Amino acid sequence: MKQLYKSKSNSSKLTAGALVLAIASAVYGQDATQGTTNSPATSANSAGTNAPVAKPFFSLQGTDLHIGNLPPITFHGFASQGYLGSTTYDYLGKSKDGSFEFSEFALNASVSPFAHTTISAQAFCFDVGNVGQYDVSLDYAMVDYNVCNEFGIRGGRIIRPEGIYNSIQSIDLARTSIILPQGMYDARWRDFSASIDGGSLYGDIGLHKGGDVSYEVYGGMANLAPNGGIARLLEDSLRNPPTQYLDVNGFPEAGIQLWWNTPVQGLRAGVFALYAFGVSYDYKLNIPPAFGGGGYHSVLNVPEEQFSLEYQWKSWTFQAEYRYEDLYSHNVINGITTTPTTHTAEDTWYVSAAYQANHWLQVGAYYTEDYANVANRTGDGTAVPSDAYQKDFALSFRFDPKPWWVIKLEGHAINGTALIADGQNNPNRNGREWYMLALKTTVSF
Amino acid sequence: MKLTNLKTLAAGIVTLWFSAAGLLAQSGVDVVANNSVATASLDKAALKDILMGKTAYWPGGEAVTIVVLTDKTDAALQEATGMSGSAFKTFWQRLAFSGRGKQPKEADTVEKVLAIVAETKGAIAMVPAGTTLTGVKKIELK
Numbered sequence: 112m113k114q115l116y117k118s119k120s121n122s123s124k125l126t127a128g129a130l131v132l133a134i135a136s137a138v139y140g141q142d143a144t145q146g147t148t149n150s151p152a153t154s155a156n157s158a159g160t161n162a163p164v165a166k167p168f169f170s171l172q173g174t175d176l177h178i179g180n181l182p183p184i185t186f187h188g189f190a191s192q193g194y195l196g197s198t199t200y201d202y203l204g205k206s207k208d209g210s211f212e213f214s215e216f217a218l219n220a221s222v223s224p225f226a227h228t229t230i231s232a233q234a235f236c237f238d239v240g241n242v243g244q245y246d247v248s249l250d251y252a253m254v255d256y257n258v259c260n261e262f263g264i265r266g267g268r269i270i271r272p273e274g275i276y277n278s279i280q281s282i283d284l285a286r287t288s289i290i291l292p293q294g295m296y297d298a299r300w301r302d303f304s305a306s307i308d309g310g311s312l313y314g315d316i317g318l319h320k321g322g323d324v325s326y327e328v329y330g331g332m333a334n335l336a337p338n339g340g341i342a343r344l345l346e347d348s349l350r351n352p353p354t355q356y357l358d359v360n361g362f363p364e365a366g367i368q369l370w371w372n373t374p375v376q377g378l379r380a381g382v383f384a385l386y387a388f389g390v391s392y393d394y395k396l397n398i399p400p401a402f403g404g405g406g407y408h409s410v411l412n413v414p415e416e417q418f419s420l421e422y423q424w425k426s427w428t429f430q431a432e433y434r435y436e437d438l439y440s441h442n443v444i445n446g447i448t449t450t451p452t453t454h455t456a457e458d459t460w461y462v463s464a465a466y467q468a469n470h471w472l473q474v475g476a477y478y479t480e481d482y483a484n485v486a487n488r489t490g491d492g493t494a495v496p497s498d499a500y501q502k503d504f505a506l507s508f509r510f511d512p513k514p515w516w517v518i519k520l521e522g523h524a525i526n527g528t529a530l531i532a533d534g535q536n537n538p539n540r541n542g543r544e545w546y547m548l549a550l551k552t553t554v555s556f
Numbered sequence: 557m558k559l560t561n562l563k564t565l566a567a568g569i570v571t572l573w574f575s576a577a578g579l580l581a582q583s584g585v586d587v588v589a590n591n592s593v594a595t596a597s598l599d600k601a602a603l604k605d606i607l608m609g610k611t612a613y614w615p616g617g618e619a620v621t622i623v624v625l626t627d628k629t630d631a632a633l634q635e636a637t638g639m640s641g642s643a644f645k646t647f648w649q650r651l652a653f654s655g656r657g658k659q660p661k662e663a664d665t666v667e668k669v670l671a672i673v674a675e676t677k678g679a680i681a682m683v684p685a686g687t688t689l690t691g692v693k694k695i696e697l698k
Contacts, residue, residue: 174661183676217653219655225617251655253655257612278656284646285646285650286646325610377638423638423639426640467640467642467643470627
């Protein structure tokens with residue numbers, strides 16, 4: 112069954128990669144075969160003068176597909192393939208043995224058929240270890256109506272704003288590093304962290320000499336994939352009898368992201384808040400009912416805040432973010448709360464710097480800390496103290512040999528196991544430092 | 557030839573060389589747009605809002621399409637947005653792949669830029685000042 116699934120995954124990966132590369136070839140091959148992409152087409156007639164040639168019904172100009180006289184449909188896409196290797200632990204896949212299960216593919220299309228309106232959609236598939244498995248999903252599909260700079264509406268499946276990187280966490284070519292600070296932007300949770308089904312209100316309000324404030328308020332349903340990061344995490348934590356994991360459920364959430372673009376050129380500050388209502392999962396306790404056995408429905412309510420700072424100065428980019436998250440949990444059986452609400456709080460932060468040396472080389476570094484329980488940051492008194500924290504120093508090199516091609520190399524020195532605390536893959540964990548190497552390449556159009 | 561004349565000649569040659577290398581500041585560019593764009597002039601703040609994606613539609617409702625003359629207008633982009641050419645491209649890739657904007661079109665010659673602007677409704681671009689403009693309109697930069 113595992114071999115069959117792996118075969119299907121490889122097949123999906125090859126199909127997705129081939130599709131992106133084929134479209135990219137068609138786009139970049141146009142200049143070679145047609146000269147300028149937009150020269151008016153003419154032909155000589157019997158009188159010896161040039162007359163306009165009728166435009167074909169379907170035509171591809173750059174990344175625009177023209178169909179008759181309709182507004183053009185614009186396509187873009189990318190394909191990323193990475194490699195992860197690590198010492199001591201498996202992280203984001205079977206990295207101790209070296210893992211190529213680290214890929215992303217995306218293809219999007221957009222069209223503006225009416226005034227102030229854009230319709231867009233993006234298909235996406237990814238694989239990070241045993242998460243994603245190249246299942247194609249709709250990353251976003253929405254209608255965007257822009258009333259004015261200060262107010263707009265988006266509806267459908269929309270990308271969630273959260274801090275600097277949430278909306279672009281899977282877009283390798285949009286940043287210097289390969290792996291983002293994982294305590295804040297966990298690659299395994301992409302199935303629900305990236306987008307929601309709902310809507311948002313957005314806009315940009317000028318403050319005259321005070322810069323301007325950008326806002327986006329959203330609400331909707333977050334969907335959890337059956338083979339997504341949360342599902343895998345619950346499967347692992349509940350795999351030992353008598354517990355038996357059953358299912359994880361989507362949940363409603365609402366949030367707001369504010370950015371103050373200050374009067375200082377390149378400096379902006381952000382604040383984000385969300386409330387996730389009733390993140391729930393189901394499991395069974397296979398013991399006699401008299402001892403509490405039966406089906407359980409566990410519910411989490413999660414308020415979260417995130418603060419961001421970014422400064423772009425000449426060829427430098429400096430960033431810092433902090434996130435704090437409360438988790439309120441209780442069990443429900445037959446609509447009745449059976450256990451008192453428990454509370455834990457997690458937090459994480461990072462600082463980073465990146466330097467654009469020239470048009471083909473960027474160098475970046477970041478340091479991040481993640482804590483599973485702010486009340487016990489050192490893990491004292493717990494079975495595995497290193498599960499309380501994970502600290503990571505990363506150094507990245509990004510090369511852009513062509514405008515459409517990115518190559519990256521990255522190293523990590525990590526202390527702690529808060530983000531790899533899964534008993535199945537890493538049963539023996541301690542506080543010793545461990546290391547990770549990441550390589551990645553991306554083509555785009 | 558006197559030394560001062562030689563120095564003047566050398567300065568002129570250096571200036572010409574830098575211009576040829578494509579380091580054009582905003583004072584050295586013209587803003588052009590598709591003939592469908594009704595706007596006749598833009599101030600620098602309005603141009604910045606367009607280049608940063610904050611203004612995504614023209615007053616008539618047509619979507620803005622930015623066309624970039626790669627490398628040769630980096631200085632003008634830096635002056636208008638505070639971002640280098642590479643940073644500008646990355647900024648727009650972030651918007652485009654998160655559904656929040658339409659990635660600018662790129663071309664490596666002025667002729668190609670003008671052709672794209674002429675054929676694309678709502679298009680806007682910066683080209684070297686004094687370029688012969690055919691099929692497009694010039695927008696006055698205030």
